[in-house]
Amino acid sequence: MDAVDVLIAGAGPTGLTLACDLARQGVACRIVDQSAGPGGGGRGFSLKPRSLAAFDDLGLAAAVTTAGSVERRTRFHQGTRRLFQLDTPPAPVTGTEPYPNVVALPQWRTEELLRDRLAELGGKVEFGRRVTGVAGGEVTLADGERVRARFVVGADGGRSTVRRLLDVPFTGRTDQDTRAMISDVRLTGLDPAGGVSMWLSADRGVAVARPVADTGVWQVVTSLGPHLAGDQETLQRLLVERSGLPGLRITEVLWHSVWRYNVRIAERFRVGPVFLAGDAAHVHSPFGGHGMNTGIQDAYNLGWKLGMVIRGLLPERVLESYEAERMPVARAILADSDQRMSGMMRWRFARPLAGPLLKRGFARQQRVTRRDHPVYPAGPLIGDGGGQPAPDGSLPTGARLFDLFRGSHFTVLGPGAVPGLDPDLVHVHRVGGDFRVVRPDGYLALTARTPGPVRDYFDRLTVARSVPVSLLQGRIRGGSTLAE
Ligand SMILES: Cc1cc2nc3c(=O)[nH]c(=O)nc-3n(C[C@H](O)[C@H](O)[C@H](O)COP(=O)(O)OP(=O)(O)OC[C@H]3O[C@@H](n4cnc5c(N)ncnc54)[C@H](O)[C@@H]3O)c2cc1C
Numbered sequence: 001m002d003a004v005d006v007l008i009a010g011a012g013p014t015g016l017t018l019a020c021d022l023a024r025q026g027v028a029c030r031i032v033d034q035s036a037g038p039g040g041g042g043r044g045f046s047l048k049p050r051s052l053a054a055f056d057d058l059g060l061a062a063a064v065t066t067a068g069s070v071e072r073r074t075r076f077h078q079g080t081r082r083l084f085q086l087d088t089p090p091a092p093v094t095g096t097e098p099y100p101n102v103v104a105l106p107q108w109r110t111e112e113l114l115r116d117r118l119a120e121l122g123g124k125v126e127f128g129r130r131v132t133g134v135a136g137g138e139v140t141l142a143d144g145e146r147v148r149a150r151f152v153v154g155a156d157g158g159r160s161t162v163r164r165l166l167d168v169p170f171t172g173r174t175d176q177d178t179r180a181m182i183s184d185v186r187l188t189g190l191d192p193a194g195g196v197s198m199w200l201s202a203d204r205g206v207a208v209a210r211p212v213a214d215t216g217v218w219q220v221v222t223s224l225g226p227h228l229a230g231d232q233e234t235l236q237r238l239l240v241e242r243s244g245l246p247g248l249r250i251t252e253v254l255w256h257s258v259w260r261y262n263v264r265i266a267e268r269f270r271v272g273p274v275f276l277a278g279d280a281a282h283v284h285s286p287f288g289g290h291g292m293n294t295g296i297q298d299a300y301n302l303g304w305k306l307g308m309v310i311r312g313l314l315p316e317r318v319l320e321s322y323e324a325e326r327m328p329v330a331r332a333i334l335a336d337s338d339q340r341m342s343g344m345m346r347w348r349f350a351r352p353l354a355g356p357l358l359k360r361g362f363a364r365q366q367r368v369t370r371r372d373h374p375v376y377p378a379g380p381l382i383g384d385g386g387g388q389p390a391p392d393g394s395l396p397t398g399a400r401l402f403d404l405f406r407g408s409h410f411t412v413l414g415p416g417a418v419p420g421l422d423p424d425l426v427h428v429h430r431v432g433g434d435f436r437v438v439r440p441d442g443y444l445a446l447t448a449r450t451p452g453p454v455r456d457y458f459d460r461l462t463v464a465r466s467v468p469v470s471l472l473q474g475r476i477r478g479g480s481t482l483a484e
Helices: 013-024 049-058 061-067 107-120 161-166 232-243 291-310 316-347 352-371 401-405 451-462 469-473
Strands: 002-009 029-033 073-078 081-087 125-127 131-135 138-141 146-154 170-188 196-201 205-212 217-223 249-266 274-276 410-414 426-430 435-438 444-448
Touching (some): 002 013, 049 291, 061 107, 073 352, 131 146, 249 316, 291 316, 401 410, 444 451
Parallel strands (some): 029 125, 073 196
Antiparallel strands (some): 170 217, 196 205, 205 217
């Protein structure tokens, strides 16, 4: 039986982010996916600033921002009548905020870039490999192969096999009557320069057409209600009816899916050595653009913890913080997206006069979405003054903070030395002001006037380190990847 440190089930954005994070730490990891090969549609389109900061750390932010675009314009219509146009100039990049905007990139492209990065780090997705059994750390694949993994991560989407095998309830509700068609298409009759078009209509539902920059492809979403067929003829008909544009013609459907409204959360994110992440742990409405971003953040929260435990730098109990930190975030996101969804259902019935109100509401939502990041509460990994993402900045030496943070290690910034810290675990840099401890996922863990609390923080964290199985097996390539 093959043995591995981590087996990841599912190579969507969640599984791929985790695989990149583990691969850069030299952790022996396999990532399997039941699909025959890469595919899937646009789906998750918005990469938020926190996801971009994670990608910066993982070494793919430049590729993502180059491939993506910042959406500047959305036009809202009530039937054929234009209600208003929302222009959103991109926020300026600053020294403390290198990623101030939401980047639009179809999910298939984000996944492609993640796979490219994984390949650079020496990893590879095993397509056509379905997980059918999980018993503790023993995983069975559909072809009968059995793999022993120290840790298993179910990143296998909303219908997660891993979650079902663990018998973890997926609590919430499914509304069979609230459905939508999501398609990637080529079309004629709309100008991509007009940006995103949204048609809201009292009796005929909602339609959205969003151009994918520089591709000639559009993502089209149409609400369906309980009775309409989810086929391509219906898609064409609804688009023309709702837009009032008889010349709007779909010339090619590249990908097509029907979505049902689900708001659900797994009652546990961890059972022994098995973790759930991304849609396998929580699903909700697409409003707020949370889904893919939350999965990326789940993976980024779990990646350094698993890696440091496997590398023997932290004790296994650190892994308890994954559910403690991520479950409240998921609950808050479920509530937020549910609220936005209800708001959307109300706006469908808006009268033209409600235009200014709608415009204010959408503009506010866009601002909130840009600034959207979870705050972690005090706990073993978050001390006084911590819990927020640490901003970027530059030091008098010219060094950029995000460059100092890059890699799976803690960073201490402070006016003096902190004796006794393990250099594989913590990188220390002399900077004026208070001592600040930054976690490997870029969250501020602690601020302190003196080095004492910093020392105490790491003493508490590292007490009773576990035996590094991978080191015993001789499979760790090395520690941090930070090059200073
Ligand atoms: C219309 C729409 C718009 C959206 N817009 C946004 C947005 O703007 N921003 C955003 O952040 N999110 C958005 N989302 C949500 C986003 O698409 C999902 O949240 C995201 O795909 C979740 O990623 P994941 O990796 O957790 O799961 P998935 O992407 O579902 O990936 C799971 C993978 O696991 C594989 N798998 C399943 N079972 C097994 C098994 N037994 N063994 C091996 N492999 C398996 C699957 O083949 C799949 O590749 C949107 C979703 C929809 C439907």
